[in-house]
Amino acid sequence: MKKIYPYIFPAVALLFVFFLLFRWYNLRTQREAMTSLLNEGVVIEQLTAEDAKGLIAGVGDYESVDLVGEDPTHLGEVRYELRDDELLFSVFATLPAPATGDYQVWLRQTEGNAQRKAFRLTASKSGYMGSGALDASTLPLEIIVSNELTDDGLLEKVLLRGTIEVSEK
Numbered sequence: 362m363k364k365i366y367p368y369i370f371p372a373v374a375l376l377f378v379f380f381l382l383f384r385w386y387n388l389r390t391q392r393e394a395m396t397s398l399l400n401e402g403v404v405i406e407q408l409t410a411e412d413a414k415g416l417i418a419g420v421g422d423y424e425s426v427d428l429v430g431e432d433p434t435h436l437g438e439v440r441y442e443l444r445d446d447e448l449l450f451s452v453f454a455t456l457p458a459p460a461t462g463d464y465q466v467w468l469r470q471t472e473g474n475a476q477r478k479a480f481r482l483t484a485s486k487s488g489y490m491g492s493g494a495l496d497a498s499t500l501p502l503e504i505i506v507s508n509e510l511t512d513d514g515l516l517e518k519v520l521l522r523g524t525i526e527v528s529e530k
Contacts, residue, residue, distance in 0.1 A: 428454065428506060428521035437521040439504050448497045454506050454521060455488040462510040464489050464520075469503040471524060476516065482506065500527045 428437030434457075441450035452466050469476040482489035506521040 426504070426523045426525055428452075428504065428523040430506075430519075430521040432520070435520050437506055437523070439523055439525060441525055443497050446497050447494055448500065448502075448525070449492075449494045450504075450525070451490060451492040452482065452504060452506065453488060453490045454482060456506075456520065458484070459508055462508055462517075465507055465509045466491055466493075467505040467507060467516055468495075468499075469505060470499065471501045471503055476505075478514065501525060 423440045423442050426439045426441070428439060430437075435455070437452065437454040437456075439450055439452050441448060443449075454464065456464060464482040466479040466482060467476055468479050479493050479495075480491045482491045501524060503522060503524045505516065505519055507516055508518040508520055510517060
């Protein structure tokens with residue numbers, strides 16, 4: 362018995378270190394999953410008519426980000442507001458009528474590879490527009506407008522892109 366006494370303390374210390382590493386890893390992956398666009402709890406929802414109307418009109422305390430692309434005739438803008446830990450945003454794009462398919466908005470996290478289709482842009486008098494809302498913990502986000510030929514989970518032809526950063530207010 363006296364021969365194993367020197368090994369008891371190092372074995373207990375090693376088990377304690379493994380326990381702390383396991384706990385750290387579980388907490389880290391849970392935290393990343395909560396702020397990921399791919400998390401089932403993160404829902405991209407359509408804005409109410411009142412909220413969408415306010416973002417479209419541009420009145421109020423809204424911030425905007427320009428969407429840029431390779432073609433200088435393709436123009437776009439994202440207007441957004443952070444309200445009650447929720448990101449309300451509208452995407453406006455001046456694009457030609459698509460020959461095939463439709464225009465869709467995708468969201469991509471700048472930290473990581475998570476990307477998700479948000480909504481389709483609808484035609485209006487001033488171009489194409491769409492609005493949505495999601496949890497603000499997913500910021501910063503890259504907003505991508507693409508021309509999609511098929512309605513699947515794959516990003517096809519990217520036309521415009523811009524980034525919504527976390528604002529320090």
